[in-house]
Amino acid sequence: MDTLSAIAEPNRRKIIQLLAQRGKLTASEIAGHFQSSGPAVSQHLQVLKEAKAVFVTHQAQKRIYSLNPEPLHELRGWLFDLTNQWEQRLDKLDSMLKKEKAETNPDKSQSRKGRKNGKKS
């Protein structure tokens, strides 16, 4: 399987993204980001390794994965693309404003005290 076909699968794409962001991760760190079973994740890692999308180095008992920058060179820009950046940015702005609202409106977070005479918000 060539690199691009290998990373067309959503879970494997997610692994590539994780590695692009983190640099190096052990197999279990990668598995920690998935709901699916460890073996399923290892299988994806195996495919990525065979497609030369990732490198594997061994350290003690651990297998450490990193991106093979060669075939993925063209993908680098894409991994850090604007869509990702703006989506994350707007999510962070949103949570910053929400947090602030919760802090300045303690009334709302204490609704269990049940002031019923106010208007429904």
Add this chain to the structure above:
Amino acid sequence: MAKNHEAQFEKILDAPKDRVWKAWTDPKQVANWWGPDNVTIPECEIDLRVGGKIYIVMMAGEAMGQYKGTRWPMEGKFTKVEPLTRLTYTARAWTEGQGPETQIDQITDVFFEDLKGKTKVTIKVTITNADTAPKAAMAGMSYGFNQQLEKLAKFVAAKR
């Protein structure tokens, strides 16, 4: 491939317009949300007037492993400042210490719209100039992940 690439992003924020405007124009607040996960904002300057400077540096944090410490500055000028309504700037972004192939020239146009006490923010980004690799990335940027990958796959395949 078209010369310009445009993308649009929208979000409804649960805060009044003046609050959202402030979050966008106060450098301390911008630094709080501008960087993606694992990225810090060591420098942030906003001179809020037409012709004024916008300068924001993103820096890769610990968790980004091999990229740790990499700085991605963006420097530009405001071309429109319409309080509580619209903010436009032209800027170039690049990877510090790397060549012009990492540079992306862009126009960012931000609109603020009141929705009964909430605020709809619309961001229009136009890439006016970029080298091959970022351009490939931008080509599909207004679409989802899959379309992007598909376009990129074709682009890479065509280069072989």
